[in-house]
Amino acid sequence: EAEVAQSPRYKITEKSQAVAFWCDPISGHATLYWYRQILGQGPELLVQFQDESVVDDSQLPKDRFSAERLKGVDSTLKIQPAELGDSAMYLCASSSPYDRGHRVGLYGYTFGSGTRLTVV
Amino acid sequence: QKEVEQDPGPLSVPEGAIVSLNCTYSNSAFQYFMWYRQYSRKGPELLMYTYSSGNKEDGRFTAQVDKSSKYISLFIRDSQPSDSATYLCAMSVWGGSEKLVFGKGTKLTVNP
Numbered sequence: 245e246a247e248v249a250q251s252p253r254y255k256i257t258e259k260s261q262a263v264a265f266w267c268d269p270i271s272g273h274a275t276l277y278w279y280r281q282i283l284g285q286g287p288e289l290l291v292q293f294q295d296e297s298v299v300d301d302s303q304l305p306k307d308r309f310s311a312e313r314l315k316g317v318d319s320t321l322k323i324q325p326a327e328l329g330d331s332a333m334y335l336c337a338s339s340s341p342y343d344r345g346h347r348v349g350l351y352g353y354t355f356g357s358g359t360r361l362t363v364v
Numbered sequence: 365q366k367e368v369e370q371d372p373g374p375l376s377v378p379e380g381a382i383v384s385l386n387c388t389y390s391n392s393a394f395q396y397f398m399w400y401r402q403y404s405r406k407g408p409e410l411l412m413y414t415y416s417s418g419n420k421e422d423g424r425f426t427a428q429v430d431k432s433s434k435y436i437s438l439f440i441r442d443s444q445p446s447d448s449a450t451y452l453c454a455m456s457v458w459g460g461s462e463k464l465v466f467g468k469g470t471k472l473t474v475n476p
Contacts, residue, residue, distance in 0.1 A: 248407075275462060277463070284372065284468065284469075285468055285469075286368075286370070286452050286454070286466025286467050286468050286469050287408065287452075287464070287466050288466070289463040289464070292462065292463060300463060335407050335408075337407075339462065353410065353464070354410075355400075355407035355408050355409070356407050357405075357406050357407045358405075358406070358407050360405070
């Protein structure tokens with residue numbers, strides 16, 4: 245079964261340091277999302293890409309967060325400098341409304357296992 | 365007021381019990397309603413997906429949507445210890461940005 249790959253699984257960093265997360269979506273999925281999930285909360289969208297273009301980054305703290313998807317495939321989310329409040333699970337998801345020619349709608353929306361970030 | 369409200373629990377039930385999980389929402393533009401299951405240290409996985417009012421059944425799981433009351437439910441019959449997880453409701457206005465708006469999640473424990 246196809247998966248969304250994320251690395252690293254866990255990251256501990258000191259505040260004011262830079263940190264980066266990587267995501268490889270399911271092959272053929274044009275849409276890629278980064279969500280942040282604070283402990284005890286539901287995921288919240290940070291940024292959405294359609295191919296290499298940003299569709300929605302309204303909730304991305306742009307003074308310290310950046311995201312790119314240069315070739316429209318894998319993506320990197322960076323935080324610089326990290327703050328204590330950035331400790332959370334960072335989830336990548338990808339979607340396509342079609343699977344092998346069949347319309348699957350939101351069934352095609354798949355999350356990775358996430359990167360758990362701890363800022364100390 | 366958040367767009368999606370979900371009682372975080374925690375909820376603890378004996379094996380075999382019927383579990384009822386609920387969410388309310390305020391945005392009448394939501395058209396698609398999902399339930400995700402999230403095990404500890406894992407990403408959410410899709411359980412149920414509906415886009416109309418009424419019931420949808422899949423094995424031991426039933427999703428119910430009442431758009432007039434802006435209320436959705438997930439029922440789990442004959443609950444098993446393997447159902448122990450956090451259950452997240454999520455909603456979307458498909459055709460827009462496709463982002464999912466999640467509830468806080470309800471942590472469920474099914475005791476053998």
